[in-house]
Amino acid sequence: MFWNKKKKDKGKGPKANLGLMIAELFGKTPSLDTFYNELEEMLITGDMGGSVAMGIVDELRERIMKDKIKDKETILKELRAIISGNLKTIRILPDHDKLNVFLVLGVNGVGKTTTIAKLAQYYKKQEGVKILFSAGDTFRAAAIDQLKIQGERTGNRVIAQKHGSDPGAVIYDSIASAKSHGEELILADTAGRMHNKSNLVNELKKIDKIVNSNLNGGQYRKILILDATTGQNGLQQAEVFNEAVHVDCIILTKYDATARGGLIVAINRKLNIPVAFVGHGEGLDDLSEFSPENYLDDLLALE
Structure with a gap:
């Protein structure tokens, strides 16, 4: 599932933001030039960004001209096919009987610690692996405390040092500890100080080097x-x-x-980074593997 298929209220979710706008655009029966311009604006409004929206509309224009398409159903089908071609998904699974490290990245406030708990729940149920949490965001005391709470909530050990400690040292200690305790997966929190980009990048590069130097054979994912x-x-x-x-x-x-949906398309098209999961609630089980088909169903639904 993409997420729980509960009935959506009007005005919520991607359907209300992009799909219904496209439906209204079809209802206006404008000239093709007007249609292309307004569709491009809608895709930008849906968080795809200017260059991505322009590229999608240009490709749609070429297909309509080449195949002499006139009916809205076929136009929508072609638009869906173009967007689908930009969607990338991946399954991220730890190796059994080896130590794996999954470095969890993101700015403050996006839900990293909650997602770490959800990932732990998912991998315990699906793969049966023993998991360790690593409190690599040492710059926020609250982040360390939050991860400890999630560790208690999910029944997983947490390796943490005091506030202000070297994040690389925490990751190093976590790898050593997981090896000695037979844990198979480290879910490591990291700092997200976007206001200090150079320090953040340098810190992550250091952690990356430590993991690569100390992990033998298992999956290392960021x-x-x-x-x-x-x-x-x-x-x-x-x-x-x-x-x-x-x-x-x-x-x-x-x-x-109230997400508008197009962010996934923009990232897939511009950075070629696939989507693995979608979080859709506060519960530990509220994490679903990303389904491009279900995503498109919601993004471009006209009814």
Whole structure:
């Protein structure tokens, strides 16, 4: 599932923001030039960004001209196909009987610690692995405390040092401790100080080097958490973290709030980073594997 398929209220979710706007546009039966211009504006409003929206509309224009398409059903089908071609998903699974490290990235406030707890729940149920939490965000005392709470909530050990400690040392100690205790997966929190980009990038590069030097054989993944309601700011965040450590995949949180949906398309098209999961609630089980088909159903629904 993309997320729980509960009935949506009008005015909420991507359907109300983009799908219904496209439906109204079809209802106006404008000239093709007007249609293209207004569709481009709608895609931008849906958080795809100017260059991505322009590229999608240009490709749609070419298909309509080439195949002489006139009916709205076929136009919508072609639009869906174009957007679908930009969507990328991935399954991130830890190796059994080896130590794996999943570095959880993201700015403050996107739901990193909550998502770490959800990932732990998911991997325990799906893979049965033993998990360790690593409190690598040492710059916020609240982040350390929050991860400890999530550790108690999910029954997982937490490796933490005092506020202000070296994050790289915490990750190093976590790897050593997990090896000695037979844990198979480290879910490591990290700082998200976007206001101090150079320090953040340097810190993440140091952590990246420590993991690569001390992990033997298991999966090492860098997972970026993005808040779906942040719009194009999410793309900027993805660019910064990807520059620092090459992000392997994205988890989109808060998607069932008032997200407009296009952020996924923009990131997939511009940065080629796939989406692994979608968070859709506060419960430990409120994490679903990303489904491009269900995503498109909601994004472009006309009824």
